[in-house]
Amino acid sequence: MNARLVVAGLCGCVLFACAARAEDAAAPEADKTAKPAALPADPPYLAKPKGSVTYTKHIAPILFNNCMSCHRNGEIAPFPLGSYRDAQKRDVQIAMIVKDRLMPPWKAEPGYGEFHDARRLTNEQIGLIQQWVDDGSPEGDAKDLPEAPKFTEGWQLGPPDLVLKMPEAYTVAAEGRDVYRCFVIPIPIDEDKYVSAVEYRPGNRKVVHHALLFLDSLGTARKKDEADPLPGFASFGGPGFLPTGGLGGWAPGALPRPLPEGTAKAIKKGSDLVLQLHFHPTGKEESELSQVGIYYSKKPPTRTLAALTMRGRKIDIPAGEKAYTIKESTTTTIDMEAIGIAPHAHLLAKDIKCNAYLPDGSVTPLIWIKDWDFNWQGQYMYEKPVKLPKGTKVEVEFTYDNSTGNPRNPSNPPKRVTWGEQTTDEMALCWVQVMPEHETDALALKAAAGRSIFGGGEGTNLRDLIKEAVKKFDEDGDGKLNDEERAKLREFYNKTRGQK
Amino acid sequence: MRNRGGWIALALAAVAAVSLAHAEDALALKDLDGAERHPLELAKGQKAAVVIFITVDCPVANGYAPEIKRLCEACGKQGIAFYLVHVDPDVTVESAKKHAQEFGYACPVLMDPKHALVKRLKAKVTPEAFVVGAEGQTLYRGRIDDRNVGFTQQRTEATTKDLREALDAVAAGKAVPTPETKAVGCFIQSLEERKP
Numbered sequence: 001m002n003a004r005l006v007v008a009g010l011c012g013c014v015l016f017a018c019a020a021r022a023e024d025a026a027a028p029e030a031d032k033t034a035k036p037a038a039l040p041a042d043p044p045y046l047a048k049p050k051g052s053v054t055y056t057k058h059i060a061p062i063l064f065n066n067c068m069s070c071h072r073n074g075e076i077a078p079f080p081l082g083s084y085r086d087a088q089k090r091d092v093q094i095a096m097i098v099k100d101r102l103m104p105p106w107k108a109e110p111g112y113g114e115f116h117d118a119r120r121l122t123n124e125q126i127g128l129i130q131q132w133v134d135d136g137s138p139e140g141d142a143k144d145l146p147e148a149p150k151f152t153e154g155w156q157l158g159p160p161d162l163v164l165k166m167p168e169a170y171t172v173a174a175e176g177r178d179v180y181r182c183f184v185i186p187i188p189i190d191e192d193k194y195v196s197a198v199e200y201r202p203g204n205r206k207v208v209h210h211a212l213l214f215l216d217s218l219g220t221a222r223k224k225d226e227a228d229p230l231p232g233f234a235s236f237g238g239p240g241f242l243p244t245g246g247l248g249g250w251a252p253g254a255l256p257r258p259l260p261e262g263t264a265k266a267i268k269k270g271s272d273l274v275l276q277l278h279f280h281p282t283g284k285e286e287s288e289l290s291q292v293g294i295y296y297s298k299k300p301p302t303r304t305l306a307a308l309t310m311r312g313r314k315i316d317i318p319a320g321e322k323a324y325t326i327k328e329s330t331t332t333t334i335d336m337e338a339i340g341i342a343p344h345a346h347l348l349a350k351d352i353k354c355n356a357y358l359p360d361g362s363v364t365p366l367i368w369i370k371d372w373d374f375n376w377q378g379q380y381m382y383e384k385p386v387k388l389p390k391g392t393k394v395e396v397e398f399t400y401d402n403s404t405g406n407p408r409n410p411s412n413p414p415k416r417v418t419w420g421e422q423t424t425d426e427m428a429l430c431w432v433q434v435m436p437e438h439e440t441d442a443l444a445l446k447a448a449a450g451r452s453i454f455g456g457g458e459g460t461n462l463r464d465l466i467k468e469a470v471k472k473f474d475e476d477g478d479g480k481l482n483d484e485e486r487a488k489l490r491e492f493y494n495k496t497r498g499q500k
Numbered sequence: 501m502r503n504r505g506g507w508i509a510l511a512l513a514a515v516a517a518v519s520l521a522h523a524e525d526a527l528a529l530k531d532l533d534g535a536e537r538h539p540l541e542l543a544k545g546q547k548a549a550v551v552i553f554i555t556v557d558c559p560v561a562n563g564y565a566p567e568i569k570r571l572c573e574a575c576g577k578q579g580i581a582f583y584l585v586h587v588d589p590d591v592t593v594e595s596a597k598k599h600a601q602e603f604g605y606a607c608p609v610l611m612d613p614k615h616a617l618v619k620r621l622k623a624k625v626t627p628e629a630f631v632v633g634a635e636g637q638t639l640y641r642g643r644i645d646d647r648n649v650g651f652t653q654q655r656t657e658a659t660t661k662d663l664r665e666a667l668d669a670v671a672a673g674k675a676v677p678t679p680e681t682k683a684v685g686c687f688i689q690s691l692e693e694r695k696p
Contacts, residue, residue, distance in 0.1 A: 078557045078558070078559045079557045085590070088689075089588070089589075089590070089689045090686075090687070090689060091689065092687045092689065093686060093687040093689075096651075096687070097651060102650075102651055102652045103652075105652075174565065174566045175563070175565075175566040175567070177656060177657065178656075281563065282559070282562060282563060283562040283563045283564060283565035283566060283603060284562070284565055284602055284603050284604070347656070373652075373653075407649035407650075407653060407654075407655050408653070408654075408655070408656070409656075410656040412657075412659055423656070
């Protein structure tokens with residue numbers, strides 16, 4: 001997420017070492033032509049008899065199920081799509097937008113990871129919309145119209161156990177560059193808590209573009225907030241401080257989803273929630289007051305959550321370069337399962353692809369985003385955990401376009417771009433949220449993994465890790481490690497690092 | 501003027517001549533107070549008229565509100581008429597008034613529910629801008645600036661101010677350097693029935 005997060009990871013390396021990097025592990029040679037084993041069946045559209053495609057029979061079900069969660073009154077989309085008139089008077093626009101797959105917003109390529117809540121229309125659905133518009137957008141028979149979908153108003157996961165609200169509203173100017181800002185919200189809990197789900201709710205759906213949720217138990221964010229006269233403090237790529245944990249993120253259309261059974265994120269007593277919001281000016285002054293709903297886990301977690309982090313800091317993109325690539329990888333030192341993935345780069349990135357090269361020679365595609373858009377970044381949660389056996393090389397490749405041909409280029413004319421947190425800097429980061437396949441490997445996983453925006457909450461910070469390591473290797477139970485115990489710890493971590 | 505037949509005849513002839521020269525003169529749209537306006541008919545001394553097509557819900561058009569307000573003010577000083585025109589046939593005067601108030605529009609806002617002006621100027625999207633000269637000729641048509649590249653793709657900042665450049669040229673009595681650009685925004689739906 002940001003440079004400081006990375007620094008945090010590096011501090012961890014001093015004692016425990018991060019997951020083995022590509023250069024210090026004997027990993028299988030990556031197959032550059034890796035393709036998904038089987039693409040989901042999506043046959044091309046076959047034209048129907050002219051005039052037979054109607055709104056009530058064919059189009060309404062598509063719009064109801066794929067568009068209306070945002071395109072209804074009071075929701076984030078600018079206009080509703082709940083009636084024939086709503087659709088008919090925008091038919092050409094709808095046809096164009098779905099054909100170009102600009103909507104519904106979903107950046108992951110099909111076949112490269114099977115994700116929850118994938119919002120992707122099939123060729124059949126897109127074809128039906130095209131033909132309907134070409135045929136004059138007929139309404140059709142009223143009795144074909146399916147029942148309008150019912151949406152849960154308010155909190156999607158029900159009343160939260162704890163509602164955190166921005167202490168004061170923030171005013172977004174009518175125009176100008178997009179605004180990225182962190183807001184510090186104290187968490188009023190008397191004891192450490194385990195969290196199974198988090199739901200973010202913007203107050204003003206017109207102006208909030210996306211949200212990232214960080215934790216801070218050290219008061220660093222509070223100080224930054226105090227130093228800034230306006231509510232919160234400015235930040236772009238990352239939160240601008242070293243977070244002690246993360247609680248995920250939100251983008252329009254994303255549904256809150258509880259963590260997998262047996263897992264939970266920890267919130268330490270005295271922590272602040274740091275809400276990083278991205279605002280897109282709307283043409284008039286807007287005011288925002290967000291809320292975050294916290295759902296406690298009924299029982300402590302039995303599975304450990306951590307994040308594999310791949311980060312490329314040696315970014316140096318010459319001005320004008322059209323396709324600059326950087327590759328980063330990590331090799332698993334225990335059997336693990338990936339439950340989610342979140343790539344991160346700034347405005348110049350075009351293409352991000354992540355594959356897992358398994359020790360048996362097979363390739364599991366983890367994600368491919370062909371048209372990276374900073375404004376639509378998010379975390380992608382796998383429908384089923386993806387197995388990453390010990391010795392799997394997880395490799396991510398980023399491609400950047402620093403030419404004038406890239407309209408998102410923040411510098412005009414283009415300038416040399418290196419790693420950094422500012423809009424005009426770049427990043428190459430990818431987190432894979434993982435669980436150990438065997439819980440006995442939990443400590444090794446935590447040692448190998450770093451924190452992330454959706455990592456293990458506060459459970460994987462350095463101090464906890466040291467405590468846990470001492471406990472594990474303190475065989476004589478005297479609360480400290482003697483030479484023999486220390487040697488075993490060293491051996492354990494060398495093994496964890498995958499070094500000989 | 502009306503007390504002598506000769507004058508009347510002369511006046512009628514003059515009107516007819518003007519109407520022939522400016523077919524646009526006949527085009528009348530109502531503003532939000534219900535008054536009839538003739539956006540393509542220039543008042544004496546006016547150099548041109550600017551028309552920008554909008555809807556209450558097009559985020560691209562709404563995003564330009566602050567720039568539109570500045571342009572409107574500048575046009576007032578440059579002797580150029582300025583109109584915003586609603587193209588959504590379903591929009592009510594009440595919601596257009598609320599919209600104008602929310603975005604702080606002080607310029608005349610017109611309703612074009614039958615697309616008389618949309619069709620005359622062949623407008624395609626909101627917010628497409630037109631600069632129309634005294635002879636009814638289109639001096640500029642296209643985008644306000646190049647901030648929007650695609651429907652969901654924006655530059656961090658605009659690199660050209662196309663409409664402003666066109667207006668500056670018109671105010672200075674010069675030819676518009678780039679008389680046509682491609683406007684990006686929300687399609688204006690045709691009101692014609694499209695039979696299968």
